[in-house]
Amino acid sequence: MFNTGFGLLFVVVNFILVLIAYRQFGKTGLMVWIAISTILANIQVLKGIEIFGMHATLGNTLYGSIFLATDILSEKYGYNEAKRSVYLGFFSAIVLLITMQMALVFVPLDDPFALLVQESFELIFSFSGRIVLASLVAYYTSQLLDIAIYRRIKEKLSDDRFLWVRNNVSTLLSQAIDTIIFVSIAFIGMPYNLFDIMITTYILKLIIAVLDTPFLYIAKRISPIID
Secondary structure, three states: OHHHHHHHHHHHHHHHHHHHHHHHHHHHHHHHHHHHHHHHHHHHOOOEEEEOOEEEEOOHHHHHHHHHHHHHHHHHHOHHHHHHHHHHHHHHHHHHHHHHHHHHHOOOOOOHHHHHHHHHHHHHHOOOHHHHHHHHHHHHHHHHHHHHHHHHHHHHOOOHHHHHHHHHHHHHHHHHHHHHHHHHHHHOOOOOOHHHHHHHHHHHHHHHHHHOHHHHHHHHHOOOOOO
16 A cells, blocks of 8 residues: 555656756756656566555666656647657666676675675666566657657647647557567466566556656646757
């Protein structure tokens, strides 16, 4: 029960931070947020929790905030800027992968604390090759799909009355593809029920996607201090 209440607070705090980044720094702030969140989500995903009676990973909230940021970019700056942010997030994930794998190779000092840090680094950053591949492919595909769907809907329904349609349809469809790709690559051939994993993961992403709608409306009315 604690995780559910605190999880909702965590979602709101992340979305507020997206708005602060946009208010203070405009599109640059959103792109920085996407880069940071891509890195942190790949770390947080290692922590398993139970929320809404389901087993989940912690990275879903930060990952969901990336879709809010790209939707704000799509809405206020257009498709090309949103696409640039996707490339930036993908590059950030590659940087995390390369630099931390190289960091693990260094021989630590022969003292208890340094050895403990090395063990912790190995535990956190020794990602499975399949998990990394699944994460990268799912991110790249779903994010590009999200901004493409958003653009297509905006061409047909450009009025602000349909802002919630652009936001929710693009995010929910792309998150579904994200879930299918990630679970299929990461867990196929393993003794897991892939369908159950997909359903529970997508339900959490759906909840986060719906909750971000009011924040997109707020962002629509915000004028950045620096843009």
